[in-house]
Amino acid sequence: MGAIQARDLVRTYKTSTGIFRRRGVEVQAVRGVSFEVADGELFGLLGPNGAGKTTTIKMLITLLIPTSGSASVLGYDVVKDAHEVRKRIGYVFGGDRGLYERLSALDNLRYFAELYAVPPAEQKRRIAELLDLVGLAGREKERVEGYSRGMRQRLHIARGLLHDPPVVFLDEPTIGVDPVGARELRRTIAGLTEAGKTVLLTTHYMFEADDLCDRMAVIAKGEIVAEGTPRDLKAIVADRTVIEIETFGVDEDAVERVRQADGVTSVSIEERDQAQVLHVQSPAGTELTQRLLALLGTTRIGRVAVREPTLEDAYVALVGRDA
Amino acid sequence: MRRTARLLGMGWLFHVKMLTRSSFNGVLGIVYPLFFATVAFFMYRAGSPDALFYASLGASVMGVWAATSTAAGAALQRERWHGTLELLVAAPAHFALVLLPVTIAMATIGLYSMVSTLVWGRLLFGIHIHVEHWLLFCLSVPATVVAIGMLGFLLAVSFVRYRTAWALGNLLEYPVWLICGFLVPLTFFPDWVRPISWALAPTWGMQAIRQSAQGGTPIPDLLVCVGLGLLYTTIGVVVVDRFLRAARARAVLSLT
Numbered sequence A: 001m002g003a004i005q006a007r008d009l010v011r012t013y014k015t016s017t018g019i020f021r022r023r024g025v026e027v028q029a030v031r032g033v034s035f036e037v038a039d040g041e042l043f044g045l046l047g048p049n050g051a052g053k054t055t056t057i058k059m060l061i062t063l064l065i066p067t068s069g070s071a072s073v074l075g076y077d078v079v080k081d082a083h084e085v086r087k088r089i090g091y092v093f094g095g096d097r098g099l100y101e102r103l104s105a106l107d108n109l110r111y112f113a114e115l116y117a118v119p120p121a122e123q124k125r126r127i128a129e130l131l132d133l134v135g136l137a138g139r140e141k142e143r144v145e146g147y148s149r150g151m152r153q154r155l156h157i158a159r160g161l162l163h164d165p166p167v168v169f170l171d172e173p174t175i176g177v178d179p180v181g182a183r184e185l186r187r188t189i190a191g192l193t194e195a196g197k198t199v200l201l202t203t204h205y206m207f208e209a210d211d212l213c214d215r216m217a218v219i220a221k222g223e224i225v226a227e228g229t230p231r232d233l234k235a236i237v238a239d240r241t242v243i244e245i246e247t248f249g250v251d252e253d254a255v256e257r258v259r260q261a262d263g264v265t266s267v268s269i270e271e272r273d274q275a276q277v278l279h280v281q282s283p284a285g286t287e288l289t290q291r292l293l294a295l296l297g298t299t300r301i302g303r304v305a306v307r308e309p310t311l312e313d314a315y316v317a318l319v320g321r322d323a
Numbered sequence B: 001m002r003r004t005a006r007l008l009g010m011g012w013l014f015h016v017k018m019l020t021r022s023s024f025n026g027v028l029g030i031v032y033p034l035f036f037a038t039v040a041f042f043m044y045r046a047g048s049p050d051a052l053f054y055a056s057l058g059a060s061v062m063g064v065w066a067a068t069s070t071a072a073g074a075a076l077q078r079e080r081w082h083g084t085l086e087l088l089v090a091a092p093a094h095f096a097l098v099l100l101p102v103t104i105a106m107a108t109i110g111l112y113s114m115v116s117t118l119v120w121g122r123l124l125f126g127i128h129i130h131v132e133h134w135l136l137f138c139l140s141v142p143a144t145v146v147a148i149g150m151l152g153f154l155l156a157v158s159f160v161r162y163r164t165a166w167a168l169g170n171l172l173e174y175p176v177w178l179i180c181g182f183l184v185p186l187t188f189f190p191d192w193v194r195p196i197s198w199a200l201a202p203t204w205g206m207q208a209i210r211q212s213a214q215g216g217t218p219i220p221d222l223l224v225c226v227g228l229g230l231l232y233t234t235i236g237v238v239v240v241d242r243f244l245r246a247a248r249a250r251a252v253l254s255l256t
Helices: A053-060 A082-088 A105-115 A120-133 A149-160 A179-194 A206-212 A230-235 A252-260 A289-295 A311-322 B002-019 B023-044 B049-082 B084-090 B095-125 B134-161 B166-179 B191-198 B201-214 B219-250
Strands: A004-017 A023-037 A042-046 A068-073 A089-093 A167-171 A198-203 A215-220 A223-228 A240-248 A266-272 A275-283 A300-307
Touching: A004 A053, A023 A042, A023 A053, A023 A068, A023 A215, A023 A223, A042 A053, A042 A179, A042 A206, A053 A068, A053 A167, A053 A198, A082 A089, A089 A149, A105 A120, A105 A149, A105 B002, A120 A149, A149 A167, A149 A179, A179 A198, A179 A206, A198 A206, A206 A311, A215 A230, A215 A311, A223 A230, A223 A311, A230 A311, A240 A289, A240 A311, A252 A266, A252 A275, A252 A289, A266 A311, A275 A311, A289 A300, B002 B095, B023 B049, B023 B095, B049 B084, B049 B095, B049 B134, B049 B166, B049 B201, B084 B095, B084 B219, B095 B134, B095 B219, B134 B166, B134 B201, B134 B219, B166 B191, B191 B201, B201 B219
Parallel strands: A042 A198, A042 A215, A089 A167, A167 A198
Antiparallel strands: A004 A023, A004 A068, A215 A223, A240 A275, A240 A300, A266 A275
């Protein structure tokens, strides 16, 4: 049995609209998600914003009750044995939230050490170890409100590891962190599996997933559309070629013409400073470059390159197909 | 048992520390009770010195209740906004033991307003503070503060369950001042109001404080106040798991 098991998880949110005539609206955020994470594995859950990653993770960490389906962590059911699950998991989420900003990092860690029943005799040593691990030693007495985003994120990780949990959930831990800070965080995350922990990581940064994950699942519109190792997912687009076209001020109509062109399987746009880079996927061996340039019309064109597909291209192909 | 006491104590200390760190809230906390006190003193100025002292004791407890009722709602909403409410729920500690120190910390902060009101009355209105039974007075004050904190806990449980329940705290601020006899004796109200007043611990705490100051018999009032506080806590502990389960089912623990 895996450390984490999700079986046909479904989660529906009910909201209502209108003031006098209130009308109930149901939104299905997660639609039958199933996966298994082995002991000591670093498993990635990839997907665009609103795909259902955070909802799935919140069901696994007992913050949400599934509408249907079931899940277990280390053999404990996340609904029936919520208390047992909570004792054995650490939860770290990305962004600025989740910390008591007016107080110091040390105050935050001491408080959560109490909530997680870390024995008083061990607290001092454990907190010192974690501050060292996340590179905040020496800054622990400063108020959190003065911390940079990267420092906050590292403090989140220290908080999530206070009780030395065997399973750690990381929900977009590097979001908004500068490249150097993100690289340090990734190093810390990689160290977790080396220490024998099972990690479930959600992210929408493909290079991060490629760098860290043993296996991953891609989730789109609340459903898992692919699962496997990074190599397995890359294989999905192995028979394709990617043409990168750097444009300046490309308009929607031109992009649409490219998207509709024969032989084009998907198009994604990446903003790079003043430029918009089109990543156009097509079956390998198809020569499309001149035709695509013609379709872009008067758009100013910069660099054009043809390259092998990456994990990100596989992700775009998967998510684009279901979006 | 030791573990529970430690969790409650550390939680209380943590939240008191946090509540005292905001300079904006600090200034409001200083100014706000002084307005209550001034209004009460002007209302009772025409009466006897005893009436003024009656008003000053009432105004001092008003501050404790204000700090707990409105602040509890605001604080819980802040926890929700900052994403810490989810972390508190996701912790293995029983949620009642996490929440109770939060509201008792708020009532403790309200204790400041009690002291400041009495000092304000002494300095500006010359109200003589005469306490007959100091020991019982010193017991009645913390007992009332803790009982108000426990009532706040019961309210806070509903704040966790319902996203907009924080407004209930604001709504209850003024009615409780009235029906608990902080400023106006309970005999002024219609009979049907009495049972509501009796069900509220601040009524008995207020009476215990006044009785100990005026030389009456505060012990029965004190016991009822503590008893009601414990009853609120018991009800809160019993319903908190059910409310939390409902909050998890309806996804109201966060605002995102």
